[in-house]
Amino acid sequence: MTFIEQNTARTHAPAEINPEEVRSALGGEILAPGDAGYEEAARIWNGVYDGARPAVVIRCSRPADVTAALSFASSHNLEIAVRGGAHSIAGFSTGDGVAVIDLSPMNEVHVDPAARRATVGGGAVWADVDRATQAHGLATTGGLVSSTGVAGFTLGGGIGWLMRRHGLACDNLLAAEVVTADGRLIRTSESENPELLWGLRGGGGNFGIVTQFEFALHPVGPMVYAGPIFYPPEADIPLLRAFREWAPDASEDITALLNLTTAPPLPVIPKAWHGRKVTALLATSAGPIEEGEGHVERFRAVAEPVADLLGPMPYAAIQTLVDPLWERGVLAYFKATNLARLDDRLIDRLHELHLRAPGPQCEIHVHQMGGAVARVNETATAFAEPAMPYVLNAVTAWRDPGVGKAHREWARAVIQAASDASTGRTYVNFLGDANAARTAYGAETYRRLVALKERYDPTNVFRRNQNVDPRAARGSGAER
Numbered sequence: 001m002t003f004i005e006q007n008t009a010r011t012h013a014p015a016e017i018n019p020e021e022v023r024s025a026l027g028g029e030i031l032a033p034g035d036a037g038y039e040e041a042a043r044i045w046n047g048v049y050d051g052a053r054p055a056v057v058i059r060c061s062r063p064a065d066v067t068a069a070l071s072f073a074s075s076h077n078l079e080i081a082v083r084g085g086a087h088s089i090a091g092f093s094t095g096d097g098v099a100v101i102d103l104s105p106m107n108e109v110h111v112d113p114a115a116r117r118a119t120v121g122g123g124a125v126w127a128d129v130d131r132a133t134q135a136h137g138l139a140t141t142g143g144l145v146s147s148t149g150v151a152g153f154t155l156g157g158g159i160g161w162l163m164r165r166h167g168l169a170c171d172n173l174l175a176a177e178v179v180t181a182d183g184r185l186i187r188t189s190e191s192e193n194p195e196l197l198w199g200l201r202g203g204g205g206n207f208g209i210v211t212q213f214e215f216a217l218h219p220v221g222p223m224v225y226a227g228p229i230f231y232p233p234e235a236d237i238p239l240l241r242a243f244r245e246w247a248p249d250a251s252e253d254i255t256a257l258l259n260l261t262t263a264p265p266l267p268v269i270p271k272a273w274h275g276r277k278v279t280a281l282l283a284t285s286a287g288p289i290e291e292g293e294g295h296v297e298r299f300r301a302v303a304e305p306v307a308d309l310l311g312p313m314p315y316a317a318i319q320t321l322v323d324p325l326w327e328r329g330v331l332a333y334f335k336a337t338n339l340a341r342l343d344d345r346l347i348d349r350l351h352e353l354h355l356r357a358p359g360p361q362c363e364i365h366v367h368q369m370g371g372a373v374a375r376v377n378e379t380a381t382a383f384a385e386p387a388m389p390y391v392l393n394a395v396t397a398w399r400d401p402g403v404g405k406a407h408r409e410w411a412r413a414v415i416q417a418a419s420d421a422s423t424g425r426t427y428v429n430f431l432g433d434a435n436a437a438r439t440a441y442g443a444e445t446y447r448r449l450v451a452l453k454e455r456y457d458p459t460n461v462f463r464r465n466q467n468v469d470p471r472a473a474r475g476s477g478a479e480r
């Protein structure tokens with residue numbers, strides 16, 4: 001069976017689709033407009049895309065379902081939207097008239113504690129992985145919000161609390177099983193189809209549908225030294241400066257993030273501060289718990305905290321700490337850039353932008369990179385720029401649709417403020433805008449991604465992603 005003739009896929013009016021054609025071939029379920037559960041199945045985490053009307057949502061329980069779903073979409077000329085944990089900020093995993101291939105039923109996790117490996121279904125979320133691996137005192141780098149999908153997160157890179165000790169999620173990806181655009185189920189590892197593994201480590205969902213991931217695991221927890229310290233907003237500038245001096249030589253055990261934000265109404269924060277601007281240092285040490293305090297002690301001297309919650313806590317708790325603040329259905333937009341440096345001018349601008357953030361969920365994240373992330377050779381994975389020292393992410397969420405424009409403009413202003421300090425590249429998973437692949441990856445990586453795309457998906461069946469478009473590259477002649 002071949003599906004790659006589908007180079008002119010279009011969307012269909014729902015009435016043209018007969019789900020019965022695929023129902024009999026599926027172990028999972030297929031939902032079309034009018035079916036019970038369709039409305040919920042059409043939605044993803046980002047409520048901005050709540051109005052999307054997919055032609056069908058095909059829930060897959062096994063690789064054969066994924067192949068059947070691809071075949072069905074191909075024979076109906078339907079554009080495909082692949083869904084793991086549904087956390088695409090740019091809305092890739094739903095859309096009008098598309099066939100959503102939803103892997104969420106494929107969320108099983110098997111841990112081999114002796115080999116320190118886990119196999120993870122293509123629709124698992126980080127909560128599934130953390131639960132299964134922590135039962136053995138093991139973990140791998142996962143997301144800061146536990147409902148985030150393993151698939152999209154890992155394929156784009158995967159920034160998490162363990163990364164400076166153990167690498168990005170994609171650095172821990174040892175092997176994968178993938179359904180390709182022409183319907184084959186293939187395995188990739190360092191020894192089988194290794195170039196595909198290279199592309200899956202940061203190149204996004206461009207090359208196929210991953211039905212199973214295999215990750216390296218590491219001893220972590222159950223207790224770690226982790227959590228936030230909240231400071232008044234006047235501490236923005238001294239904290240960012242202290243962070244800049246500390247970050248490059250900090251122990252690789254620790255991964256930290258400065259978050260210029262607004263105090264959430266949590267009982268652990270003094271009530272008088274609820275709803276006021278604060279700066280939070282968030283950190284996790286993957287090393288011995290008794291060494292944690294020493295890693296961060298200089299931050300305790302920078303300013304008087306509003307609340308200091310950084311201390312011993314279960315790894316499982318830091319992995320779910322901010323979940324309640326990022327509920328499914330909020331309207332959201334993120335914009336990011338890789339930073340070459342945190343200079344005084346940028347620090348001053350970030351402070352100003354913090355003070356005029358238009359809503360309580362407008363956050364400026366400065367991620368400390370380096371450590372094990374930076375030790376990965378630039379050509380070893382498709383992840384853009386492992387050696388960058390910081391990632392800047394402007395994260396916004398809101399509930400009143402009337403304030404969306406102001407939130408988006410603010411996020412863009414944050415990233416614009418960093419244009420001089422930016423490396424010019426971007427972490428693709430932190431983007432609310434589509435069509436960013438070409439600039440996000442460096443020229444050499446992009447050329448290699450295009451070559452891989454030519455090999456595995458020459459007609460761009462998988463294009464609802466930060467797309468590596470082989471035809472556009474051919475058109476420009478730039479990437480061949």
Ligand SMILES: Cc1cc2nc3c(=O)[nH]c(=O)nc-3n(C[C@H](O)[C@H](O)[C@H](O)COP(=O)(O)OP(=O)(O)OC[C@H]3O[C@@H](n4cnc5c(N)ncnc54)[C@H](O)[C@@H]3O)c2cc1C
Nearest residue numbers: 084085086087088092093144149151152153159205210465
């Ligand atoms: C609340 C929130 C918190 C986040 N926190 C972090 C964080 O801490 N660190 C970080 O690095 N990123 C973070 N992100 C960004 C996140 O990594 C991306 O949004 C990622 O794409 C989500 O993956 P998903 O599987 O949930 O998404 P989905 O919407 O399901 O999929 C997104 C895209 O991934 C691809 N894809 C999904 N499943 C598969 C599959 N099985 N096979 C092939 N391709 C697939 C497809 O191209 C799809 O369009 C966060 C996002 C949100 C919304």
